[in-house]
Amino acid sequence: MSVTIAEELLLLAHSEEAGKQLVDSTSLNLALGGALLAELALGERIDLEGRHVVVKDPTPLGDGELDRALARIVEETKPRKPDWWVNKLHAGKLRDRLLTRLADAGVLTEQQGKVLGIFPSKRWPEADGTVEAGVRERIASALGGSDPDPRTAVLVAVMHAVKLERKAFPGADKKRIKEIAEGEWAGAAVARTIASIQAAIMAGAVAAVVAAGAS
Template sequence: MKVTIAEELLLLAYSEDEGKQLISATQLDAALGGAILAELAVNERISLSDAKVSVLDPTPLGDEELDAALARIAAENKERKPAWWVQKLYSATLRKRLLTRLAEAGVLAEERGKVLGVFPTTRWPEADGSVEADVRERVAGALGGADPDARTAVLVAVMHASKLDRKAFPGADKERVKEIAEGAWAGDAVATTIAAINSVIMIAATTAAVTATIS
């Protein structure tokens, strides 16, 4: 099964048996927005710089989420920074759409229940572990010293930005993770995406802190 970088991230971000998130919703949702932006860059549909996101080729890639993001960027009449686009693309709704898509493909199972018999909750345990196993093998190879391809470099970088690497690969060498995240395997897409994700996570955390103080 062909999955996007964002979907690969989701598979690593949920525990296999319990189907629960390993990182906060803010970290994960920002990372998903960054993953979509970076995948468009890896596929040479957009260019990323600190100052702006530019469309290089509006041709659809054949993926509903990636193509919708590309069309949205192409339709924007003002130049926007990567962090602006990560903030626009990320949401709990995007996460739910991607999780549902993985469930419909038989990769995850959707299990609904209630906390304390009142509050609805949904778990996403694995139904078919082969897809995540392939992702883990690829990432483990890179973390072990193999040169990563652009997709793997982006995935590692996005995990690092959202601190998922510590949860998904707790035994990984921190210097190797940093080397990949700061490397040139995916050109400017990696560094720019990391900066954008970190910026969005920081904004969200600051907003939440201010809201809590006011209330």
């Protein structure tokens, strides 16, 4: 089946059997917004003019979430930087919609539960491992020294931005991951998007520390 880069990220961000999330929700949400933006750039729907995102081609790509994101960019009347869009695109429960879509497609299973017997929670164990296996095979090839295709390079870079590789690929060569994440495999617009994810995550971490210190 065809999945977005954001969905590939989600598969890697959940343990296969227990369906538990491997990174914090704030970082993951930002990464998902960035993954959508990066995929629009790969699809030659958006680009950069100076420091701002611009629409190159408003034609839908045929995926509901990507087309929703593209429509929002088309409708925006003010010039916006990639970091603004990284934050904007993850709003509106994007993560839940993508997880539900993967469950509807039979890739994941949605399991309802409660934390401490009170708070509602969900787990997303894998139902069909073939999609993630294909993703892992592409990444393993790139980590082993092969030149990554732009899509795989974006996925590695986004994964690195949220430090997911430490959980998803614990034995991977850190130098090689950094080399792929910082390479110009997919153009300037994508590189700026990845940098924006990292900046947004860092800003969120700083804000959390400040808030904790003030409490």
